[in-house]
Amino acid sequence: MRPADALAEMYPTSDPEPLHNVTRTALVRAILLAALLLAPAPTLAQSAGGGDTVSVLEGVYLEEQATFGRTVFDRECMFCHAPQDFTGTRFRVTWVGRPLSSLHALISLNMPMDRPGALTPDEYAALVAYLLQLNGYPQGDAALPVETESLQRIMIESPEGNR
Amino acid sequence: MPRRSDTVRTSLSPLRLVLAALLLAAVPAVLSTQSAAAQSSSPEGEWRYWGADASSTRYSPLDQVDAGNFEELQVAWQWRADNFGPSPDFVVRGTPTYANRRLYHLAGSRRAVVSIDPATGETLWVWRMPDNPRWAASPRQNYGKSVHYEEVDGRGVIFMTTPGFWLVALDAETGLPVEGWGPGDDGIVDLLEDLGDYPFDPWEGLEQGEITTSSGPIVVDGVIIVPSTGQQGYYQTQKENVPNNILAYDARTGEHLWRFNVIPRPGEYGHETWEDDAWEYTGNVGSWAPISADQERGIVYIVTKAGTNDYYGGHRPGDGLFGTSVIALDAQTGERVWHYQLVKHDIWNYDTPHAPQLVDITVDGEEIPALVVVTKQSFAYVFNRVTGEPIWPFEYREVPQSDVPGERTSPDQPFPTRPAPFELQGLTEGDLVDYTPEVRALALELLSEFRMGPIFSPPALADEEEGIVASLVCPGANGGANIPGGAAVDPETGILYVSSIKGCSAPRLVPGTEVDPNSDMRYVTRGPGGVGSVGGIPIFKPPYGRITAIDLNTGEHLWWIPNGDTPEEIRNHPLLEGVELGNTGQRSHATVLATATLLMYGEGRGGEAKFRAVDKLTGEEVGQLEIPAQTTTAPMTFLHEGRQYIILPVAGSGEAAQLVALTLPSREE
DSSP states (O other): OOHHHHHHHHOGGGSOOOOOOHHHHHHHHHHHHHHHHHSOOOOHHHHHOTTOOEEGGGOOSOHHHHHHHHHHHHHHTTTTOOGGGGSHHHHHHHHTTSBHHHHHHHHHHHOSTTSTTOSOHHHHHHHHHHHHHHTTOOOOSSOOOOOHHHHTTEEOOOOTTOO | OOOOHHHHHHHTHHHHHHHHHHHHHOOOOOOOOOOOOOOSSOOTTOBOBTTBSTTOOOEEOOOSSOTTTGGGOEEEEEEEOTTSSSSOOSOOOOOOEEETTEEEEEETTTTEEEEEOTTTOOEEEEEOOOOOHHHHHOTTGGGOOOOEEEEETTEEEEEEEOTTSEEEEEETTTOOBOTTOSTTSSSEEEGGGGSOSOOEETTTEESSSOOBOOSOOEEETTEEEEOOBOSOTTTOOOSOOOBOOEEEEETTTOOEEEEEOSSOOTTSTTGGGSGGGGGGTOOBOOOOSOOEEETTTTEEEEEOOOBSOSSOOTTSOSOOTTTTEEEEEETTTOOEEEEEESSTTOOSOOOOOSOOEEEEEEETTEEEEEEEEEOTTSOEEEEETTTOOBSSOEEEEEOOOOOSTTOOOOSEEEEESSSOOSSOOSOOGGGBOOSSHHHHHHHHHHHTTEEOOSTTOOOEEOBTTTTBOEEOBSSBTTBSSOTTTOEEEETTTTEEEEEEEOOOBBOEEEEHHHHOTTOOOSEEEOOOBSOOOBTTBOSBOSOSEEEEEEETTTTEEEEEEESSSOOHHHHTOGGGTTOOOOOOOOSSOOEEEEESSOEEEEOOTTSOSEEEEEOTTTOOEEEEEEOSSOBOSOOEEEEETTEEEEEEEEEETTEEEEEEEEEOOOTTO
């Protein structure tokens, strides 16, 4: 079995879903943003403390953040990218062993292709959370931070079943 | 279809009313009157065009900044574009122009025109088109490359094109639209009027398809030539669109003069290259790269991209003139002088990314007026710019053929025999990284999901049985060469300095409806985009980005240098401990600028925030400076009140778009 297939079997969340229409996307986004603003969870930067590093296996994002990331992906990325392209061998060989700040920087400095850097910090963080979820990394009880300094301390390790 | 000028006048009234209100409210700074001789190319020390001069050399004869004082350059001022759009932009795609003691620039996604004091960075005036649906629909809002400054009957006029597809004439001193110019006498021309017979609403835009502008207009002997472009072809899911025709206007009146159909209509040259009547519905063939001109001969040079869309040509069988071509037009009449199709039936996104560059060279004792076109595919195509003859022969060689249903690849493509390609073309195992057996094994594992092949290997469908997700296109959609780095050419020596990166794209074709339920295209791309890397280590051997000096008199490569230093992530990579790396360079397009004394460059968006200078004849570095952020496109230089300034468009890593002006300390300091 190919790693991507194994992942797909283990993590049914990567099944494709139809595009949301604009109204629904906007509504979902507004609700999620409101939820994030009203109930701020401690961010990882606060909970990790000091100069320690943590692993993505420890749960470094919130489920609602990944859900929001999926709506951002559907709106901004779907025309060129399929979610499965960020899993499996390519994800493991490209990203394992690197800090999450590298993945975040690649997206936030270069995407969307026609207007790089144009999404909000929350949207870029949510996209990273969605990619972590796609790869089967566990969610946690703290939101993935948006600051580079905090992301530099989160290391990407091999997801279970993709070594 | 009837011309719609009456409708236009009436329906445009909302825009014109808003505009009139803005004009009444505006209190532009009134500048002192300057008198300068009417000239159509850059007077000494000026930078009147996107690429310095009508030849797009990106070369200045200035010499105050030299090897001895380069590192003494200081920041004179910083001009910020943060608030010239609904959100800050993190890329600058425009290069300012300097004419008659003022700088002119395009700012932010609204593409506001600004006049800037060259000595202080103060904003002197701002003009922008009022908000309108055509702006909102533009797929290239923040893509403005430059304005054009021209003296018309002794008056400085700024010509610019908006994202919503209007041509505007502004008084260079006040920033106010020129009264008595254009059909409404208000300084504005609606380009949709003259595009062809394509139904449109003047307020809402085209009824079907889309069109916009990216590069600015150019004026040749009283004629304004306007290039146009459309949506990025990798996004497109509809086969129907409008052609991005080239339009021309009278600089004195705004009157429409001619139109060149980039997709030839029945009876026009090249019509037969659109088989199965594909000309009827296919659009694009845009010119988003800046254009250049031979002012003495009255010829304008334009480069183009493919028809709709970038990676699947099954709905547009045939070579598809004038797609991915260089076109030479008589500026007065719009008649084709010559053309050359660089890529037949382009399905690689090899749109021509840089202005053609004019330079006079001497080949085997013969003086030749030449034109060089640098490309994503990493050929520098060199022509006699009067006749269109290649200086060194182009050979038509057989290329791999597509097996995608409905696609008919061209059996061959032109390969210049000289100069040699300036970047990796195609990909074989021999090109792969071999720092350590482990790194190489990981690169091979990564590539096991991709099909490798020579240049012009066609995009493919995924092959699930073989575990193939895509075929590689090398160089990829980002080049090779591309607009951010581009090239400079030294007219004194005939040496070309071209910036490039090593790269592959991985476009995977999927059914159109997979991306857009309303798509009427058999296939569109929705692929991984790139190959990935080995934990951040590129899959190829270095250099990852470079500058190559090519002597256009001989076609020989003189030298090449890596762009900047080895990236920190590579230098300190745990998989590369103990490995002698040398200088890999940054995988980023160096943004080059040539002067009488130096070749200068920023490392580009993927590099460090540094500005460097090298010896033009050897490539040896003579100095480097820290700058506030990474350069994002072509720098420029000019002489103002006796001082040489260098302007760097920069952005990135949290720094929003800005211009940074460098100059030497004054002698009194």
